[in-house]
Amino acid sequence: MTARGWWRDADRDDRRRLALAVLLGTAATLASPALLALSGFLLARAAQAPPILTLGAAIVGVRFFGLLRAAARYAERLVGHDLALGRLGRERVALFEALTPHVPGRLGTRTSADVLDGLVADVDRLADLPVRVVVPACSIALAAGACVLAATLLLPAAGPVLAAALGLQALLLAVPAGRAAALDADARAAARAALQQELVTTLDASAELVAWGAAGRQTTRVAAAGARVDALAGRAARLASGGTATTIAAGAWTLAALLAVALPAAADGRLDGVLVAALALLGLGATEVLGGLPDVLVARREVATAAQRLAALVPDAPPRTGDEHPADGSVHVRDLRLSRGGRTILDGVDLDVAAGERVALTGPSGCGKSTLVDVLLGFVDPDPASGAVTVGGADVTRADGAALRRTVRWAPQDPHVFPTTIAANVRVAAPDADDATVEAALRAVGAGPWLDRLPRGIHTRLGELGEHASGGERQRIGLARALLGGGRLVVLDEPASQLPRADALAALTAVADADPTRGVLLVTHRPEELALADREVHLTPGG
Known part of the structure; x- marks a missing residue:
């Protein structure tokens, strides 16, 4: 400047x-x-x-x-x-x-x-x-x-x-x-x-550094970097x-x-x-x-x-501010190709999800299931030689980013938990939800016993990165967001993997049944969860 x-x-x-x-x-x-x-x-x-x-x-x-x-x-x-x-x-x-x-x-x-x-x-x-x-x-x-x-x-x-x-x-x-x-x-x-x-790195990985005896080496690296600045x-x-x-x-x-x-x-x-x-x-x-x-x-x-x-x-690629808006939650993927770091992750993937349909996406770890989800959310771009990827008739590369993510809601495997209250964390997906609605959503996904043990209930603060909540409790917060978040398609990317199998099935059912007209794309490794879907699509490594 x-x-x-x-x-x-x-x-x-x-x-x-x-x-x-x-x-x-x-x-x-x-x-x-x-x-x-x-x-x-x-x-x-x-x-x-x-x-x-x-x-x-x-x-x-x-x-x-x-x-x-x-x-x-x-x-x-x-x-x-x-x-x-x-x-x-x-x-x-x-x-x-x-x-x-x-x-x-x-x-x-x-x-x-x-x-x-x-x-x-x-x-x-x-x-x-x-x-x-x-x-x-x-x-x-x-x-x-x-x-x-x-x-x-x-x-x-x-x-x-x-x-x-x-x-x-x-x-x-x-x-x-x-x-x-x-x-x-x-x-x-x-x-x-x-x-x-x-x-x-020191702050994010402090527990692992201490647990594996690497804290001293990392301290030396920080001191060396600080000495260079000095x-x-x-x-x-x-x-x-x-x-x-x-x-x-x-x-x-x-x-x-x-x-x-x-x-x-x-x-x-x-x-x-x-x-x-x-x-x-x-x-x-x-x-x-x-x-x-x-x-x-x-x-x-x-x-x-x-x-x-x-x-x-700021990336050279233009932001997603296109003028195409999804009309519904249908998904149409043809010949999707995507590479990262010289490695082909998706190669010729086809996928169809009709509006209101429930589809289970399965496949071995590393085959690109979560990457496909990122494409549908507009987080990553397909390769230039890739075929068509549309959500609600809108090309994801030309769709308005905000409109795309209002249509496609997402519950990831490891949801981010903000250092605030449980209620505020759930309201990320539904800012206007009152306390009763938030608590009902949490209880619907099986968080009732957890809330009952907390003196302040949904107003309990979770600390930095949700340190006061277990992995399963953080996943229940992510599922409650998906339940309240609306949208015409909800993508469930193994959001209950840390819950007991029976609890996971009940929580996923609650999310899927919250709006019967909403489509569901469920990424899962658990056979019993396939019962929630109308059909299964199996993804193989590299395509």
């Missing part, structure tokens, strides 16, 4: 606030050299022991610029961060909306850590564009230009000298800082992503210290250069002697203004790197 692109996409209110932030930032930045110059004049004039009243304007000016520096900087931060945080919220929502149509099967090799880092760290970097790049860059340029103009007004020969000194300083700051920033920004982004991946942060700190040293040196040569032209001018009467100190300190203050240039360059590169990573995060 560039400043020009940001400005082009911004609305009128954002542009107005950015302009105000630049104005306030320039005032705060310019106040420092103005304060130094006026202080130099005041000290030089006071050394002549004039009447105190003749120093009144200078004294008031020193106080004014001292207060202006703090007040303008505070106001600039207030306006700039209000602008950045407002834009941050919109950027994060926009990225989430861009990713949602591609989840879960169309993100390619992108890991959950990549997505998390993009939604948090990289979007945060984009918010730095106005407050760490545009506003300080404009403030530095305008303040430096004002200093050169003031020096020219004081002594015409001093203007070009100060401009040349500042130009040399900018060159010494910009060239190495720009190159180092380019390398460090890319490396830090990669190192941060690697650390994020290790942390996510090392790059140390390089950035050294870069900042180098910029500070350059600014100090620039102040020395600028001061010397200005005195070289100011002292002769004072000697021959072209410049009032008390203005020599003002001119020298003005130049010193101008070099401090340019001291913020390395930070701007680093932030600019970080923003550019974050924008590139976010652009790569």
